[in-house]
Amino acid sequence: MKEIETFLEDKKVRPTAMRVLIYKYMAEKEIAVALADIENAFTKADRTTLYRTLKTFEKNGIVHQIDDGTGITKYALCDKGCNCEIEQDLHLHFHCLNCNETVCLTKHKIPHINLPEGYLAEDVNLVVKGICEKCSGQ
Amino acid sequence: MKEIETFLEDKKVRPTAMRVLIYKYMAEKEIAVALADIENAFTKADRTTLYRTLKTFEKNGIVHQIDDGTGITKYALCDKGCNCEIEQDLHLHFHCLNCNETVCLTKHKIPHINLPEGYLAEDVNLVVKGICEKCSGQ
């Protein structure tokens, strides 16, 4: 709890009660979360506050946004070494078609993609869809 | 014109006037199109008709849907050999951050992605964002 506060302060984010709780919530989850998930977890708080908390976290490199193709924006905590405020995140994401959960595979970096002459890559989004290890029966 | 009709018939799609025109429109474009693009090109037709035409084309393997991360669904004609009705499309897509256009790079197949134990891949979406060859000054 206290560590979360100092962590947020390190990231130049004022550790309000709500922010600490949201951070804690995301840290305890191993999967990416949608705004609606947080909404359901904190029904007393307003959606706007939760939304802006995520945006603040994102701007300050605490979480990164994930577009897993479901049309619902997900967020996940950044790793220690992750500096996606500066450059893009290079790991791939997995979306399970069975349990509908999305996870960061931070160990799995996106391979270098060859492009035709004249094309300049600035960002890459790689999402694999299928069955996760929980759903495949390990 | 006549070829388009027989092509659509081969794909089990009745070649109505609207469908032939939309197919022609997409064939002349080298880039992926959004519903709004078609809407602007055919102002006399209703959006629903255009929408359902795309869905019919998609269901019958004439076009494939592209999620380029802009939040706007794009569509592009399938290649001859493409059988994305059966299995997923394996090529990558490029979205230009300057001109906002999205293209299929059908020659560039998505590399095999290694996954942790227990994960089963069924589909892969790979989108590279950056500057296209037109915008990079060749």
Add this chain to the structure above:
DNA sequence: CCAATAAATGCACTTCCATTGCACTTTTTA
């Protein structure tokens, strides 16, 4: 400690795009 200021939160509203229900029209079939 108090007043002034800044930051955070809550509520209502808007926008954007995808999608659907239903009536009407056109085409196909028998």
Add this chain to the structure above:
DNA sequence: TAAAAAGTGCAATGGAAGTGCATTTATTGG
């Protein structure tokens, strides 16, 4: 040519992201 099927048009819905503004809470300087 009548019945059935397919296609089309209009209107409405729904989900999710985003914003303006008032209110509350925290911070700061005297």
